[in-house]
Amino acid sequence: METKQVIEKRRSIRNFKNENISKEVVEDILNCGRLAPSAKNRQNWYFVVLKNTLKEKVTDLMMEYTKSNDEKTNFSNSIEHTANVIKQAPILVLVFRKKDDNWIVSDNLSIGACIENMCLRATDLGVGSLWIRDIVYVADDLAGLLGHEDMELNCAVSLGIPNGMPKQKPRKELKDIMEWYE
Numbered sequence: 001m002e003t004k005q006v007i008e009k010r011r012s013i014r015n016f017k018n019e020n021i022s023k024e025v026v027e028d029i030l031n032c033g034r035l036a037p038s039a040k041n042r043q044n045w046y047f048v049v050l051k052n053t054l055k056e057k058v059t060d061l062m063m064e065y066t067k068s069n070d071e072k073t074n075f076s077n078s079i080e081h082t083a084n085v086i087k088q089a090p091i092l093v094l095v096f097r098k099k100d101d102n103w104i105v106s107d108n109l110s111i112g113a114c115i116e117n118m119c120l121r122a123t124d125l126g127v128g129s130l131w132i133r134d135i136v137y138v139a140d141d142l143a144g145l146l147g148h149e150d151m152e153l154n155c156a157v158s159l160g161i162p163n164g165m166p167k168q169k170p171r172k173e174l175k176d177i178m179e180w181y182e
């Protein structure tokens with residue numbers, strides 16, 4: 001697909017077919033993330049791919065969190081909804097960053113570029129993706145579970161074959177979000 005077409009076609013996918021996707025396809029998508037620009041070329045991202053049992057453990061932790069912390073967050077519905085998406089999608093990519101307080105903002109921007117590259121490549125390959133932040137409520141549990149306490153969970157991406165294509169969510173008009181001076 002043309003780049004512009006891929007950008008226009010990408011959607012957050014929250015319904016997936018009960019179909020696996022191959023390691024080769026997942027690695028192709030991760031590789032496009034790897035090629036993203038990063039501040040000072042730090043490439044401060046690290047991917048952990050989960051399927052089956054460990055992926056279920058993630059959704060269990062998220063559900064437990066919403067049950068035990070309802071006074072702490074107004075986002076329980078969102079967390080539960082996202083946990084259900086993670087459950088459905090065959091692949092969950094966790095994206096960690098090495099802890100480095102001096103680089104939090106730049107590294108976060110870089111990881112954004114990395115994730116968007118992945119989501120666009122997924123679209124190009126007919127794979128649906130969901131960029132996920134709701135997982136950070138269980139970040140410490142997951143870092144402990146996977147022995148990655150030296151890193152911080154930044155976000156995650158669910159991948160799978162889309163079951164239907166949602167309509168594009170509304171976007172602000174360009175004229176309302178820009179100024180141009182000559």
Ligand SMILES: Cc1cc2nc3c(=O)[nH]c(=O)nc-3n(C[C@H](O)[C@H](O)[C@H](O)COP(=O)(O)O)c2cc1C
Binds near residue numbers: 131168
């Ligand atoms: C940083 C970031 C975090 C997000 N986290 C979640 C999430 O935890 N759960 C979810 O369902 N969607 C999540 N989304 C998806 C957004 O809701 C979605 O991108 C937005 O509504 C626009 O829809 P679209 O992606 O289909 O264009 C996230 C998107 C971004 C960029």
